[in-house]
Amino acid sequence: MIGAYYDTVFAAAQDQGLPVETAADHAASAFLDGKPARQGKRKWSGADRHAAFWASGFLRNLPARAWQQESLGLALARYLTQDRFACPDIVSHVATLAPEVLQQAARHAGLVLRQDSPRWREIEAQADREPEAFIDFVQIFRIFRHAHQVRVEEVERLRQPLAALTPLDLLVYASLHVFERLMPDLLKRRSVRDEPDAQAVWDAIEDMLAWKLATCEAASLLLNDPGIAASLRQHLTPFLFPSGEAPGPRHDLREAFAALLDAQIELNAFIAQSADAFSYDDGIRFVRQGERLEIVEVDATARAAWHRDRDKLIRLQQYWLYRGMEALMTSPALLALVSPAHPEANLQAFAKAMGTWLRLQEVYGVAEQVRTETGSSVDVFRALLATELMTAFYIEDFLRPYHHHLQQFGHPWLALGRLAFGGLLQPEQNRFPITWSDRAAKIARITPWTVTPDHPQGQARAAEAILDFWTSDWNALAERLREGDVAPRPRWQERPVLKMGRHLFQLPWMMAVQNNATAAVNNLRRLGAARGEARDETRRIETQLGALFEQRGFRVLVGHELPAAVCDDANAGEIDLLCALEGHLLILELKSTYQRRSVKDAWMHRTSTLRKAGWQLHRKVPAVRQALRHDAALRQALALPPEAAPEITAWIVDTSIEWDHQSFRGFLKVSLEEVQIALRDDRRWLNDPEGLFRATSVRDTAARPDTGSEPTDTLYPDGFSARQFVAIVESAEIWTDTA
Known part of the structure; x- marks a missing residue:
């Protein structure tokens, strides 16, 4: 039954x-x-x-x-x-x-x-x-419904003036808005990512583009050269090259775009900061005061932990750049490939790509080659290098000249016009706020970035695979959106090469400031979670972490299955890692996911993956204890003496930072990177020892660390021991700022 x-x-x-x-x-x-x-x-x-x-x-x-x-x-x-x-x-x-x-x-x-x-x-x-228990609760929901409806209706109303625009037209007005409203602040040595409203702008523009893709005519995405020229002639060039003989700029559409953007930001803020906070943030509660709601903090510790986890993620990004620079400085073959044009920017691009590559290998188990959605095999490091070089190119050849022109002319349209005109004076140099080319031309431009000692001219096939890795096919995406497909769709920063028809578009203003490391991780782990390679990557994570423990003297078993004869729980499952040293036994349950941005996504992770991991350890730890009593071969493999029970520590080890150092069924959740850093004893790079990140502008690419300095900060002044390692991880000591 x-x-x-x-x-x-x-x-x-x-x-x-x-x-x-x-x-x-x-x-x-x-x-x-x-x-x-x-x-x-x-x-x-x-x-x-x-x-x-x-x-x-x-x-x-x-x-x-x-x-x-x-x-x-x-x-x-x-x-x-x-x-x-x-x-x-x-x-x-x-x-x-x-x-x-x-x-x-x-x-x-x-x-x-x-x-x-x-x-x-x-x-x-x-x-x-049950009126006493539920009347007030229902009233709170009704207040939310009214507030949400008002904002949705405002967005729908403000979409109407832009309804006839094509996706390319909308991209034009997005570009004009960014160069008018955001770029001046960026170029005053303030990072866009440090602006509290910057991410809200990117997210709102992405939502507006999703609306446009879901509602546009399919033919508007089948762009050819005359179609592109017609769009730019009507919507872009009148701003950049004003003329009394041609139609003037469509300031009405520019203002309509700005109004819709503000409304979309307001709707998104309501959903994220009010509705989702009400639903998924247990650190606060909403109290009704008549027809309005007030937020009351009920768990300050939980809310502080959320912000600490965000800070940890930023420090980890710093750590991997230092690791990447160190690896680059010990690789003469790679250093020889750094272009003499803008050497500082290109050197940092190589270091960032190397740092992200090390992270993908060591934290996410990614192999040197992965399959793209089109079936081609891409060299991951070269794909990372390509996008970092694109970012360096757009900073040096777009943002810096634009900043110079902005200081000279004092107005964003005049500065953009001068930048675009300068590009027109050079062969094949597009300096418009949107760049485009056909596939063959784009492959030709990427090919020099695939140079290796074996292929000194680069490889067109490798460039083609890189392009596939970073491309979002807007024709296919529009069809999915029209059909209401709820599968994860690529965010534009995760796949920043936008395909419409046979043309590929890029947004210099987005490429110049986006976080390419996060884009790469989520390209593979969020969008590519169902890839056939994902299972191999999970096993590789376990094996590589096991090897780190072995380097510290631990005896390690990876993916150990407990025989049914030695434990009562036949469903205890595979033990990801067993690590024994000095009478201590670590039982580790590994989880590999992606980097989240919202309180809702984090809550879903806590109540699904991490909750299940806690349940798994709840079953596995007693099963291991029982197996150790009855399985002499297991004790021998772990070098555990038969006369004494080991001191057992069990952790959930997760590739994501959310809910760090929280407990699930009594088991501590820690980040994989924290465990790796504690084993390597290189936390000094979390603390920005050379001041690389004290510069506040993304345009300042000249600073770089002197990785030849001797490490001065060790977690183990008296030598490594299993007991001290456990204490360091459980006390979160690696996050102590010693700089």
Whole structure:
């Protein structure tokens, strides 16, 4: 019987003498983990699992304290997230028994922005049945609905003046806006990424382009040279080269773009800072004061941890640039390839590419070659180098001259016009705020960046693969958006070469300031999560981390399967890493994902991947303890003496920084990079020892570290030991600023 599965899990836990709350936790965790995957030959769907779980008899007999467990609350949130299966009686049951659990589940299900869902109507109905508990809660949701609707309607209204524009036309006005509003601040030695509203602008422009791609005529993306010229002649060149004989600039469209951008920023801010914060930030709560809401902080520690994790990510970017510079300085063959034109900028481009390449190898297990979506094989380092050289090119040949012209003429349009005119005076030098070329020309320009000792002229095939790696096909993307495809779509910074028809477009103003390292990681790990190579990369991460432990004297087992004969839990699963030294045994559960940007994405990671990892260690640690008592071969492989039980430490080791040093079922979550840095004992590079990042402008590319300096900061002044290593990681000592 389909509904009996979870009752069986519950009963089996009780047969082991576990309390009713723990038994319910076991059943709910199985549901959250997608179990069972099938019954006999029939594969279970999500709706099947919902039907089976919510039909379980034990749920109606649980005490309130059982529902207050995270797993039961998340299961309820999972139910409220979907619309295919209905079980309103469980909503009424929990509303009476534990109303605060139902309210939190409604928040975590994101119902505040889905109030047309039948699940929300089930919540609303509780205001009549349990008015004291739910009337105020429902009123808060209604305030959110009104505020959201007002902002959505404003965005839709302001889209109308721009409805007839093509995607290329919209890119023109985006470029004009950036050079008018953002670039002057950047060029006053203030980094765009340091501006509080800069990322909001990039995100809003991307949303506007997504709207345009979803609604435009397919023919508007099949661009040819006459079509490009017509668009620029109408929308761009009148600003850059004003003439009394030609139609003037469309200031009405420029102003309409700015108005829509402001409205889109406001809508996005409402969703991220209000709706998503209400739904996924448990460090705050919203309190109704009449018809308005006030935010009250309820967990300052949790909110501070979020900001610390962001700071750690910035410091890790610094660390990898120092690592990249060190590797570059010890590679004469690579140094010989640095172009004498703008040598400082090109040298830093090589160092950044090398740092990102080391990170992809050591943290994400990426091989030297990966497959692109088109099936070509790309050299990852060369792909990284190409995008860093593009960034260096756009800084040196676009932003610096633009800054000079802006200082000279005092107006962004005059400066852009002078920049573009200078390009027209040189053969094949496009200096417009949007650049474009056909595929063959782009391959020819990238080919010199693929030079190796074996191919001194470069390789066109390698350049073609690099282009495929960084290209977003807007024709295909538009079709996906029109069809409502919910699969992850490339953000424009992740794949910044934009394909429309047979032409490829780039935005110098975006390429000059974007974070290419994050773009590369998410290109491979977010967009490419389903690649066939991902499984090999996961195994490579385990093997490489194991090798680092071995260098410190640990005995290591990678991917160890516990024989059924030596432990009772046959489903304990594979142990990613077992590392033993000096009577200490580390049990590590590794997780590899991507870099997140929103509180919603971070919450999803915490309640899915990390929650499951905590559950896995909850099962694996007792299984390992039991195996050590009965498996002499295992103890011998780990060089553990038979007479004493080892001191066991178990961690969740994750490639992402979110929820760093938080506990999941009692097990510490730490970042993989933190463990690697503690093993290498090179935290000095986290602290910017040579002041490379004290410069505040992305245009200042001349500073670089002297990596020949001797390390002065060690984590192990008395020598390395397993006990001290564990203490250093668990106390987060690598993040102590010793500079």
